[in-house]
Amino acid sequence: QITLKESGPTLVKPTQTLTLTCTFSGFSLSTSGVGVGWIRQPPGKALEWLALIYWNDDKRYSPSLKSRLTITKDTSKNQVVLTMTNMDPVDTATYYCAHRPVLGIFGVDEVFDPWGQGTLVTVSS
Amino acid sequence: EIVLTQSPGTLSLSPGERATLSCRASQSVSSSYLAWYQQKPGQAPRLLIYGASSRATGIPDRFSGSGSGTDFTLTISRLEPEDFAVYYCQQYGSSLTFGPGTKVDIK
Numbered sequence: 390q391i392t393l394k395e396s397g398p399t400l401v402k403p404t405q406t407l408t409l410t411c412t413f414s415g416f417s418l419s420t421s422g423v424g425v426g427w428i429r430q431p432p433g434k435a436l437e438w439l440a441l442i443y444w445n446d447d448k449r450y451s452p453s454l455k456s457r458l459t460i461t462k463d464t465s466k467n468q469v470v471l472t473m474t475n476m477d478p479v480d481t482a483t484y485y486c487a488h489r490p491v492l493g494i495f496g497v498d499e500v501f502d503p504w505g506q507g508t509l510v511t512v513s514s
Numbered sequence: 515e516i517v518l519t520q521s522p523g524t525l526s527l528s529p530g531e532r533a534t535l536s537c538r539a540s541q542s543v544s545s546s547y548l549a550w551y552q553q554k555p556g557q558a559p560r561l562l563i564y565g566a567s568s569r570a571t572g573i574p575d576r577f578s579g580s581g582s583g584t585d586f587t588l589t590i591s592r593l594e595p596e597d598f599a600v601y602y603c604q605q606y607g608s609s610l611t612f613g614p615g616t617k618v619d620i621k
Contacts, residue, residue, distance in 0.1 A: 428612075436551075436559065436602055438610040452515065452609060485558055492564055499606035500549045502561035502570055 391415035392482045393425075393486050393505035400511050401476050407510060411469040411486030418444055418464045422496040424470065425469040427460065429482040430507070439480075441489060442469055473500030483507040516605050517543055518613035526621040534589040535616045537603035542583045544607035550579055550588045553615075554599045562601075563588065593618070 397409035409427070416423055426441040440460040441449045450458050459472045469486060487501030517540040517611040528531055537548065546566035551559035561570040563579035566586055576591040590597055598620050 435606075435614045438604075438613040441610070449609075487558075490568075492561065493568070497545075498547070498549070498564045499610055500561055500564045500604065501559075504558035504560075507558055 391488050391503055393488060394399050395484060395505045395508040397508060397510065398483075399509060400495060400513065400514050401460070403477055403505065403512060405476050407471075407473045407480070408466070409471045409473075409484055409486075409508065409510075411465050411471070411505060413486075413488065413505075416468070416488060418442075418462050420444055420491075422491035425462070426487050426501055427469075427471045428434045428487060428501065428504075429480075431479075431482040435484075439484075440471060441475075443489070445495050458513045478512045481512045494502055507514070516543065516611055518603055518605060518611055519602060520601075520613040520616045522616060523614075524617045526619055527593055528621045529595055530595050531591055531593050533588075533597070533618055535588040535601055535618070537581075537586040537613050538590070539584045539605055541587075541610075542607075543586075543605045544557050547605060547607035548579075548581070548586050549554060549604045549606070550577075551602045551604065552597075552599045553602065559602060569611075590618075598610050 424443040427439040439447040442460045457474045485507045487504040492498045493496045519538045521536045548566045550563040553559040567579045600615045
């Protein structure tokens with residue numbers, strides 16, 4: 390059974406850097422094709438993809454947020470860390486991490502299943 | 515960036531009825547790289563469909579996906595009480611983007 394859990398601060402001040410950790414179990418980030426992604430959801434709004442890291446340490450970022458994001462992994466600890474710089478009140482959201490599975494023969498689907506429970510981050514002074 | 519539009523914004527139906535949800539892309543989604551998720555209040559999203567028409571593990575066969583190019587559809591053949599939720603489409607043909615969602619509520 391795959392599980393993921395996000396951890397980090399619930400409140401950050403504007404201009405600060407947010408660091409979130411995703412701790413997972415039930416899979417290894419050294420398995421070919423596997424990845425972990427981060428997605429956020431402002432209260433009452435839609436989902437927004439942020440970043441994705443793969444088993445081979447390749448990384449992808451949302452073009453609109455790329456300059457502010459860094460995603461890293463620690464395979465031995467089963468953790469993925471996301472940092473987002475220069476936080477602003479508009480970044481207030483629930484932040485989810487999610488497993489990028491290997492589906493079908495080729496494993497090319499960039500989808501997320503399952504997801505962690507999410508963590509609400511509020512940006513306020 | 516590919517922008518996804520979902521319609522209708524809200525769909526009011528009764529249990530047992532058929533639900534048809536639309537997802538339209540601003541440009542063609544290559545290789546039908548489109549997925550659908552279900553999200554219930556206070557919960558994380560759950561993957562339903564990937565590759566436009568493949569059901570994820572454990573998803574009942576009343577959920578089906580279709581479409582290609584710029585027009586995609588999620589169909590729920592007969593709504594069960596647990597199906598009332600918000601549904602999001604996501605494309606992964608060019609970067610990754612989500613649609614704004616369709617809420618399916620009880621009429």
